[in-house]
Each structure stands twice: as structure tokens, then as C-alpha cells.
Amino acid sequence: MRLWPGRSRATEEFDPTQPLVATGNLRRRHLVSRFTQGLAIAAAMAAVAVLVIVIIAVVSHGVKAISWEFITATEPNGIGPFLVGTGIVVAIGTLIALPIGVLISLFLSEYAGNRLARPVQTLMDVMNGLPSIIIALFAVSLVANKQSGFGASIALAIIEVPLIARGTQEVLRLVPGAQREAADALGVARWRSILTIILPAATGGIVTATLLSVARAAGETAPVLFLTGLAHGDEFHFNPFEPLPTVPVKIFQLSEEANPEGFTQAWGLSLILIVIILVLGLGSRALLNRSKRKLTQ
């Protein structure tokens, strides 16, 4: 079907000596092309706009709640215990996930052949997409329903492992094969070259992947809600084998309250969380770019 029944090359005498302006259906094709380009640009803008609007909303609602006391004090005036609790839970989760993730990435890039690496890699991506509530439920059954910060750390570690593994693998891939060859040709066993040549070259990437996974874990709600949701923030808790108060759970609780004061606090807490995540995310990207430049120069 023709949208514009205008001139076309098929019906018109073709004269190559004419001036070089659009002829035939070229004008229509230009229009279609511009329309498609416009759609793509609009979609990209919309995505950016959503992020900007979210940030503006969080900042404008949350900034009135922010004060030194709000960050450091216990309930009801501050949310210090929740920041400490999230810090402990995420730190332990990351400590568990980091060695496992790095070992998986080493398996994928150094030991497994292509045939074995690809399915494992796909499984990692699937695992990365698993709903966190399912992982939380699994972790609950793992710790026999006992509430503790450590249980939440296990769930967060499961979420972090594929992120660290895939992120590290990306950078290990950039370590030039010539260096593996050089190390091999010197009669040094593989694990020594991995430890002293390959991993040092990939340090930047490992740090980046870890920071990204920390940012993700800090915001995960289901695991902390299921596994360590009963703690209160009226005093500081440090023992990971007891329930620990966490930021996402508190945001959830505050926003459920009828009290408008609580709502402001929820926004304030969200602002702190989003700042942490943005700093970790952008900082790790910058680090990654730096280490990639170093590897590919």
C-alpha cells in the first residue's frame, strides 16, 4: 500500500542530469525515517525523565527530613540504627558473595571452555533476574525461619553472586590473551599466573562489580523484610545473629503509617538510600572505565 501516491521512479522517466534534490518517493522515505528516529529519541528521553522525576520527587520530599540528628540518632528522632543495620547486613552478604563470585568468573574465563562457559553464564543471567522474594523465601527455609541479620546476608549474597561473577568476567575478558600466553610459556602453573598476573590486572573491574552489587543489595527489600524485619530502631544493634533494623524495611513501615510525619521520614530515608546507590553506581562506572582504559591502552 502506498501512503503517498506521489511520483515514483517506476512511473517516471529517469533523468540523471536533473538537479540533485529529492525525487520520487524519497521525500516519503525521509519522513518515515525521521518519524522512527523521533520515536527512538522520545523513548530514551522518557527513561531519563523518569529517573530525573524520581530523584526530584525524593529530594524535594525528603530534604526537609534530613539533619545530622536524623542520620545519627535512634528512633523516634533519627534512623541511625537502620543505616548501621543495612550496612552490617550488606557487608556480610558482600563478604560471602565476593570470593564465590570471583571464583565463578575465574571458572568462566580461565578454566571452562566455551562450551561449558556459555550455559553457566546463561544460568548466572537467569539467577540475576530471579525475583528477590523467591530468594528471600529460600533463605528463610535455609535458616529455619529464625530471624537474624545473617539470614538476610545469605539472601543478599545469593543476589550479589551473579552480579559480581558477570561483572568480573567482563573485565577478565579484557586481560590480553598474550599475557596468559607469556605466563604459560614461562612454565609457571596456571593458578600462580591467575593470582599474580590476571587478577591484579582485573582489580578495577572486581571493585566495580562489587560496588554495583552492594548498591543493588542495599535496596533489596524482600530479603530483609522476611529475614530480619522484626527489629526496632530505638537502639543500635550490632549483632548479626540477632534481627537487625534495615533501611528498606523502615521505609516500608513508615509509608504504611497514617502519620504524615512518618511519611516525611520515609522520604528522607529514601533520599539517603538513593544517594548511596547513585554514588556507588556512578563511582563504580568511573572506576570501571579507568581500569578498562588501563587494560586496553
Next chain:
Amino acid sequence: MSIDDYTFDAAQSTNGKPKAPGRVRIRTEPLPGVIGAPAATESAAEAHFHLAPEPVFEAKDVGIFYGAKQALIDVTMNIRRGQVTALIGPSGCGKTTFLRSLNRMNDSVPSFRLEGQVLYHGHDMYGSNVDTVEVRRRIGMVFQKPNPFPKSIYDNIAWAPRNLGMRQGMSERVEKALRGAALWNEVKDRLKDSALGLSGGQQQRLCIARAIAIEPDVLLLDEPASALDPIATGAIEDLIHSLKGRFTIVIVTHNMQQAARVADRTAFFSLETRGEKPIGSLIEFDDTEKIFGSPRDPRTRDYVQGRFG
């Protein structure tokens, strides 16, 4: 053998002297009975086996496959101790493939398969109990493109000895290796600087220093000067002369003049059509001056005179 033993033993290696015009060399005139004999891969000089150094490598009917594709067929040659052996030939003729099979670097290619036998000091290199890490500890390799580690000059040399447990006298070892690779005077004041700051030629000599720092038996050089300018190439060739006798050296080169300058013996590989597809094969292997002066095989003559293709 310690690094101090890297002195040239003239009695052991009669062919180990640097090449110079008019040099004295034990020439083996062909025996009357050998003239006119069917052309064999080995030269008449081989008949005087009691004059030749013992072989380090003995390749016997070696064929190399990548999957279903055969890259090399029927290579039989002896590589003698303390000599420089050059492998020349057009691109794709299998010379690098053959070189890499001498320290099992091809093993990392999943579809690689070798037929026949490669003996190293009489041991089957592809035997079931052979450890490839040990193979490469004794048979070092330097690659076409300089590949220093992103570490300091010192650490580049010290890395392998450290990981092999040769920790004693490390700074002396590093100095000896760098002197051995004719690099010491250029880098002695900046050993802590990154090796990536060196020029291409210096990086390649660093790679050679790195290889000799662990005192290997054999050095395999895969077109070590092809990425370098003529001056750096000259430095590498001088270096090869100075390493001759201390190590058995096998060098792959595209540059025929280079082979003529550095090698005691030269092997010419070419692509031969067997059946349907061209397969790399060894055409002629002889003393370097025979290969370049009076080659037996017309294909060798065409190639060394630049009439190839």
C-alpha cells in the same frame, strides 16, 4: 646449571660461533656414495653424525591437525643442541604451528591434534605422563608481539623465578638475565619503572631476558623481530648470536636475510597440494649456506631467490 655456566663451550658446539665471512667451520664434503643418492630430507652432512651435536628435538613423521583440517604433514627433522635452527617459508606453511608444537603451546587450541612423535632428549613430548608446565619451564618461548607484563622491568624478570621457587640471589639473577639480553645498560637506572614504557625493541629484549632468567634449555622464537624496526631487529639478531651455544634456539622468521644471518641450519617449509587441499610440509632442511647457496630442491631455490608465487 647456574646462570654463571652460560659460557660458550666451543668444544661442545662446533657450529656455535657467530657467523662471519671466512669463518672456519667443519665442513662436511658429501661422500662420493651419497652424491646422486635419492634426495633425502637430511643432508649429506647428517651422514657425519659423529661431528654434529646431539639432537634436542627429533620430530618423526609429525602431522598436525586443527579439527578436520590438516595444517602440517610428515615433518621429520632433528634440531641440534646449542645451534640456531631457522624455520622459513611463506605464510600459512605451518612453521609457527610446528614451533608451537615444540613446547606444547598448541595444547590450548581445543581442536589441536598431533600425529607422529616429537622426542625431546629422547622423551616423547606428547607422552601421557608429560606435564606441560614442566615442558615450558625447560623450553621457553618468545612471541611475535612483545608481551611484557604490566609490571616493573624488575618484576617482569623476577616473576617467573619467584613463582618457580628460585628466590635466592634474585637481583643478581635479574641483572644477569638483562645483561644476557643486552638490555642492562639501557634499563639499569629504571628497573622500578613500568615495562610498558620501553620501546618495542627493548620490550622484546625484555621478553627474551624474562625467558632466559629461568635458565631454560631451549628458546623458541616466533618471528621475534617482525614487529620491530631495522635497528631493533639488528639488536635482536646480535642477541641471538650471543645466546647461541648457551641455548638451543629455534627461530621462525619471514625474513630470509635474517635466517641467513643468524641460523646454523635452516628448514624451508611450504604449502604442498596433497590430495585436494594445500598442506604445510617440510621441503628441505640443511645447513644454512646450503639452503641459501645451493639448495637441492627447486622449490627452495625459487623461494630463497624471491621467485616464489
